[in-house]
Amino acid sequence: MTNPLLELKGVDVTFRSFARPPVTALDDVYLRVPEGEITGLVGESGSGKSTALRCCVGLQRPDDGFVTYDGIDVVRPRGAARRRLRREIQLVYQDPTASLDPRMTVQQIVSEGMAVHGLYRGGRRDRVAELLEAVGLDARDLDRYPRSFSGGQRQRIAIARALAVEPRLLVCDEPVSSLDVSVQAQILNLLQDMQESLGLTILFVAHDLAVVRQICARVAVLHRGRIVEEGPADQVLVAPREEYTRALLDAVPVPDPGRAA
Template structure:
């Protein structure tokens, strides 16, 4: 199993400069051209991700949470360079990968892998599991026999029966198909796996299996994850640090435990209070912050703080001036918040 170990050992160091981060993102922006209407005229461009920055240490898990349209999936796709950022930079292991060509990216691809939401639609129905898992290895120049042996090893690693290597995706349940997707992502011994809603399409009783599997793999292989999800309970479970996104920006980022126990941004507070707890007595006791309205469209973001139209604490300043992401004076030192009036 030693072949499964990546080059770097598991060293989940905090990204405070003590060790160089595995991934470093600075002012990352992604602007999509506006949709063409029936008359052929283009709408306003959509800034899906608007200047975000964060570091990720080797072996660390960063949870990205937020509602639909907040830019979390776009961020994930830029990190593995399925999308080329409009501006800003992504540094992977000290190397700027922001605008590398597909050819120049290929040797790096083995370190940057992705797990998708819908396990069945992300697996080719006409390929056997052997082919699906070994494909990334063949691209990296492995011999067919070695790649097949490696695929069987990986199936064992993710809890599938290696004898099923010649079966097709439809012969597997949703949870097993997601295991195949995870095995494929691990084939090349990556150092970063971006998982975009990896459990939200699965049955509730199967989600815990996949969460446990991903945690075990991280421990054994020293992987770094960017775990994208809208389910705050799942993100809390798997993450070391969590970034909360709203309309293309990070509004709060910090150590998981402290962020969930003492959220500083009004949006984080509202988001946490909106999650229904599986405990009727606690639900009746709880005071909920109910936000009005829907998240605004990224095509027409409000001026100032983009959260101000829904914010229960909004002041005149919030309508005109965009708050920067900084360590709040009254908040914990490990936390950055983009709010003029953080905390209570």
């Protein structure tokens, strides 16, 4: 395995509230995301995936443990390190409708990060046009609003926005779960193409092992806040060691039940 670009070491997160028992979201989690690969983090709802994702991007401070990105402490970054993290780690959210501001045009949405980080001064519109074409949209869509696009097209806009600041790491939070099956395949192919052409590192968070099997080189399985299995995708998904992983695989729909029998 290549050197990890992102790493969680012994991360614990417990949520506490008045008059209720504490809830352990993450329990001694170790996770390595190798540079230049797509790593899948899978588990059912409530397994702790969202909390792990928030720790990875610095939105959740662990009670214990460390989160590092290329040697930078993600939990307590300062100065130039903080600015670097905000540019080099980008999120692609689950629901493209909720993640895009309906009052902004596509050009404004995609170029916003460029303005924040001082990129492409004087040539941002042309750069946005290039990004739209790279994700399979028409450069003539620059002045349209999100409401005039389909769900799959909106997710392409969200991916273009993430790529606009030239990140090294994409953290994808179930980016295809709200899309129909045919559009899912298109977005997965797009992510894979972007990873290969740009050398991106991707952490792909999902509950669907059929999706993870399609694009991930490595897989980590999260169950009740703990990583119960981790390794190359062809090993974990073909010959899993853990009963929980086998249960997740058994839950994957079979396209042709008759043939599977």
